[in-house]
Amino acid sequence: MTHRIVQGLPAKQSKAMEEIRYIPYPVVNLIFDKPVFTKGYDTWCPGNTFTDFIVADWVIRKKPGYEPKYNILSCYTPLREDQRSELLSEPSARRVAGSVLRDFQKLFPGSNVDPMEVHIYRRGHPLYISTPGLFTQTQPVVRQPVDRIFFANTDCEGPVSTTAGAIKAAQRVSKEVEHKLAGKPAPKFDKTAAVFAG
Known part of the structure; x- marks a missing residue:
């Protein structure tokens, strides 16, 4: 630019x-009101819409007195260069976030993990x-x-x-x-x- x-x-x-x-690289946060996953900091998930997810409060969760209010999982979602336009409108960005949620839920079959909220951070040019x-x-x-x-x-x-x-x-x-x-x-x-x- x-x-x-x-x-x-x-x-x-x-x-x-x-x-x-540059690669378009949105991050989708899945926000749960109960612990859904706390077994590791960064979990790789090949074959899904997202490459990996992290437990957002991992670095502070062992602090004495820390009471997690939510379980926030950040899903890293690299797109192809020709998919950049999917981040330009709200409907297509919602589709990206929806795909991430569906793929995440497939990792936990039968657990009925539904987040309270899903946030997508649309970063079209963060990584070269x-x-x-x-x-x-x-x-x-x-x-x-x-x-x-x-x-x-x-x-x-x-x-x-x-x-x-x-x-x-x-x-x-x-x-x-x-x-x-x-x-x-x-x-x-x-x-x-x-x-x-x-």
Whole structure:
């Protein structure tokens, strides 16, 4: 999207930005008023609409005095690129959430697990697809500053989209901005080690 908004990008950089592909990745929360599943943090479910689900309060459930009010299970639901449009309207997003619920209920036959609520978080571009050359060829071109415009996002750093990558991108851009404001040449960036030199 950036290549459509920022004017004056070099052609090579604009093309590199266009080459980054993203996977639509909604998360569907199933909210129950009783414990439905508490046996593990992350449970993989191959062959379903969703890849896995997590118990949302897993990290705090062992705290003394913690009384869970609900059992919230977050189902991670990657879609194909051509399914992105399913997240654009409420009826089609409801169908995605409905498919997740049906598949989840199949995992517990005869248990009558009906959630109180089902929430879908429609994130159409949260994760980029690691394609050949992305880390070594595309990202170094994408993240080059253009005059006073600097690029920091998870899709500018590393082979996978992570919070650590976003922090690294922010740190890199902070250095680039400091150098720009001080009238110094841009810092040298080691593409493979992902650290600054100098």
